[in-house]
Amino acid sequence: MDRAPTIRDVASLAKVHAATASRALNPRTRDKVSPRTVQRVVEAARTLGYAPNSAARSLRTRTSSVAGVIIPDLRNPMFPPIVRGIEDGLAEAGYMALLGNTDDDADRERELVATMRGRQTDGFILATSHRGGIPLDGTVPVVLVNRRTDVGDTPSVTADGPAGVYALVRLLHELGHRRIGHLAGPRDVSTGWDRYRAFQDAMASYDLTGPVEFCDFFTEESGRLATARLLDATPDLTAIVASNDLIALGCYDVMNQRGLRCPEDISVTGFNEMPFVDKQRPSLTTVRIPLYDLGLESARLLLDRIANPSGPAKSVVLPTQVIQRESVARPSRR
Amino acid sequence: MDRAPTIRDVASLAKVHAATASRALNPRTRDKVSPRTVQRVVEAARTLGYAPNSAARSLRTRTSSVAGVIIPDLRNPMFPPIVRGIEDGLAEAGYMALLGNTDDDADRERELVATMRGRQTDGFILATSHRGGIPLDGTVPVVLVNRRTDVGDTPSVTADGPAGVYALVRLLHELGHRRIGHLAGPRDVSTGWDRYRAFQDAMASYDLTGPVEFCDFFTEESGRLATARLLDATPDLTAIVASNDLIALGCYDVMNQRGLRCPEDISVTGFNEMPFVDKQRPSLTTVRIPLYDLGLESARLLLDRIANPSGPAKSVVLPTQVIQRESVARPSRR
DNA sequence: TTGTATGCGTTATCAT
DNA sequence: ATGATAACGCATACAA
Numbered sequence: 001m002d003r004a005p006t007i008r009d010v011a012s013l014a015k016v017h018a019a020t021a022s023r024a025l026n027p028r029t030r031d032k033v034s035p036r037t038v039q040r041v042v043e044a045a046r047t048l049g050y051a052p053n054s055a056a057r058s059l060r061t062r063t064s065s066v067a068g069v070i071i072p073d074l075r076n077p078m079f080p081p082i083v084r085g086i087e088d089g090l091a092e093a094g095y096m097a098l099l100g101n102t103d104d105d106a107d108r109e110r111e112l113v114a115t116m117r118g119r120q121t122d123g124f125i126l127a128t129s130h131r132g133g134i135p136l137d138g139t140v141p142v143v144l145v146n147r148r149t150d151v152g153d154t155p156s157v158t159a160d161g162p163a164g165v166y167a168l169v170r171l172l173h174e175l176g177h178r179r180i181g182h183l184a185g186p187r188d189v190s191t192g193w194d195r196y197r198a199f200q201d202a203m204a205s206y207d208l209t210g211p212v213e214f215c216d217f218f219t220e221e222s223g224r225l226a227t228a229r230l231l232d233a234t235p236d237l238t239a240i241v242a243s244n245d246l247i248a249l250g251c252y253d254v255m256n257q258r259g260l261r262c263p264e265d266i267s268v269t270g271f272n273e274m275p276f277v278d279k280q281r282p283s284l285t286t287v288r289i290p291l292y293d294l295g296l297e298s299a300r301l302l303l304d305r306i307a308n309p310s311g312p313a314k315s316v317v318l319p320t321q322v323i324q325r326e327s328v329a330r331p332s333r334r
Numbered sequence: 335m336d337r338a339p340t341i342r343d344v345a346s347l348a349k350v351h352a353a354t355a356s357r358a359l360n361p362r363t364r365d366k367v368s369p370r371t372v373q374r375v376v377e378a379a380r381t382l383g384y385a386p387n388s389a390a391r392s393l394r395t396r397t398s399s400v401a402g403v404i405i406p407d408l409r410n411p412m413f414p415p416i417v418r419g420i421e422d423g424l425a426e427a428g429y430m431a432l433l434g435n436t437d438d439d440a441d442r443e444r445e446l447v448a449t450m451r452g453r454q455t456d457g458f459i460l461a462t463s464h465r466g467g468i469p470l471d472g473t474v475p476v477v478l479v480n481r482r483t484d485v486g487d488t489p490s491v492t493a494d495g496p497a498g499v500y501a502l503v504r505l506l507h508e509l510g511h512r513r514i515g516h517l518a519g520p521r522d523v524s525t526g527w528d529r530y531r532a533f534q535d536a537m538a539s540y541d542l543t544g545p546v547e548f549c550d551f552f553t554e555e556s557g558r559l560a561t562a563r564l565l566d567a568t569p570d571l572t573a574i575v576a577s578n579d580l581i582a583l584g585c586y587d588v589m590n591q592r593g594l595r596c597p598e599d600i601s602v603t604g605f606n607e608m609p610f611v612d613k614q615r616p617s618l619t620t621v622r623i624p625l626y627d628l629g630l631e632s633a634r635l636l637l638d639r640i641a642n643p644s645g646p647a648k649s650v651v652l653p654t655q656v657i658q659r660e661s662v663a664r665p666s667r668r
Numbered sequence: 669t670t671g672t673a674t675g676c677g678t679t680a681t682c683a684t
Numbered sequence: 685a686t687g688a689t690a691a692c693g694c695a696t697a698c699a700a
Binding site for chain 2: 685686687688689694
Binding site: 669670671672673674675676677678679680681682683684 | 685686687688689690691692693694695696697698699700
């Protein structure tokens with residue numbers, strides 16, 4: 001278990017000075033070295049199996065080729081595809097991801113950011129969900145994925161949720177539904193809030209208004225509670241637009257408990273196609289969000305920000321797609 | 335955008351030398367400094383918002399408090415809970431995880447390991463699945479999670495798959511099934527192979543033998559292909575034990591296509607409870623594997639190995655639990 | 669084009 | 685108990 005070769009070992013094998021070896025090995029400075037020397041150094045590096053010590057490099061250059069990725073909880077099925085996209089995007093530039101889960105705890109988030117900054121993270125991708133400010137002071141590049149802040153000075157990559165909501169409401173309207181309710185997401189989460197507003201707008205465009213109940217969280221349990229309130233307040237609904245799939249599944253549960261059939265009695269739609277919702281009973285109509293691409297684009301945007309920190313704070317919006325399944329049908333007389 | 339405070343800033347604020355500040359801030363050397371000095375230094379660090387520069391620390395100590403975690407694909411629902419457990423386990427010791435996906439490509443795996451080693455990774459947790467050797471030379475601590483190698487000199491954390499298979503076969507036998515088939519996982523994956531052997535053993539213990547078809551991958555598509563072969567070869571089966579849930583879902587598909595009902599015609603069991611299989615049609619009987627705990631224990635085991643590299647190569651086996659649902663029933667006359 | 673010198677921030681060793 | 689000093693490996697400004 002002898003020590004790993006350093007650049008001095010490479011240099012002495014190539015019979016040059018360490019500085020020259022460094023220049024020869026770095027693509028950016030390679031043109032300042034004669035081709036023959038480059039050749040010798042590269043050869044020496046290969047035979048020794050040299051790999052640069054990234055700690056030393058980080059210390060010297062103040063960069064690490066590592067990005068911090070902070071999400072609420074990897075077990076939420078939204079995030080694995082996003083994170084995978086992020087990693088693939090970062091890998092395109094030789095970057096790696098340092099992953100942290102906050103469990104939606106703002107203190108934990110601040111703590112993670114601090115720890116990661118101590119680890120020389122070159123930038124952050126935040127997928128945490130609150131609409132409030134971000135725990136960063138603008139001295140380090142940040143990209144938001146699947147969320148925006150209200151003050152729009154942070155680059156973000158989001159899906160066009162409102163367009164998806166419009167499409168769902170249009171679908172239900174075309175099927176003949178007029179009494180449509182909404183199970184909204186938390187008010188302080190940008191995606192939930194955007195969908196709520198889009199729902200109101202879409203309904204208004206058909207000269208309708210619909211009852212709304214807000215969920216405290218994007219969970220089945222919150223969905224159950226809100227569904228109960230919604231059905232108690234407005235028993236004659238024929239369709240329910242849920243702010244995401246988990247809430248829709250909670251809605252399924254309450255409907256089952258109450259002996260209401262889907263879609264015969266009430267049509268239900270979700271949002272954010274989750275794995276296996278096509279195999280639910282009934283299979284769930286939902287909106288597919290290009291999660292992997294959201295991650296991929298956010299990584300590219302971050303790399304762009306790192307390379308060019310003072311550029312404009314671009315935002316990227318990706319299209320969504322309605323996936324119609326068994327959970328919606330024409331309303332029946334009730 | 336002024337520079338982050340260094341330990342010298344902390345030291346000068348606390349009116350001590352940098353070396354003393356270092357000792358005061360490091361829990362391991364804190365007892366070599368007078369309590370009053372520790373107090374002053376800690377206070378100074380807090381007021382400055384000091385966070386140690388981990389690149390400098392790594393360079394000096396040759397450790398990074400970072401572990402490499404290598405998995406096939408985060409989008410496989412097995413892995414998010416495992417990775418989350420790993421991260422929580424690592425966090426207990428101030429470690430973070432550097433995550434890499436191999437897509438089951440051995441070259442990619444080697445490449446990732448090399449890159450991560452260059453980043454001063456203190457150890458590795460491998461969740462990749464092949465039974466062959468690992469791409470590491472024994473100079474760096476490694477723990478396998480949810481897999482074993484055939485040469486048992488690498489510490490591992492696995493679930494007791496064979497016990498789960500036994501329990502499933504016993505359940506089916508008690509319900510009255512005698513013609514039970516197995517959709518086995520890939521031969522070169524330890525979990526699949528172990529379950530295959532456990533199936534044979536369990537069947538033999540009831541003086542039965544059952545037809546087996548191997549899947550090339552743990553996917554729905556592989557499950558569909560193998561199910562078709564199994565049913566073609568042995569049409570009179572009353573129960574099918576699938577090597578995991580995805581394969582079982584593929585089995586559902588083929589049964590649907592062929593007009594076979596589950597469980598009326600054939601009972602089906604999965605393995606590795608995946609999210610939402612309780613909401614499938616019919617809800618799937620499966621074996622729950624403590625994925626989060628698998629990750630947590632593997633992190634602890636790795637930390638143990640890092641602290642004590644020459645100790646024995648412990649392996650941890652965690653219990654599994656059968657979750658009985660609608661997909662199994664007494665066999666009907668056919 | 670190449671060599672020399674220096675410092676990034678931390679901690680281990682030695683001296684006080 | 686604390687201070688002084690050096691070294692980890694690399695990249696760069698400057699000199700040659």
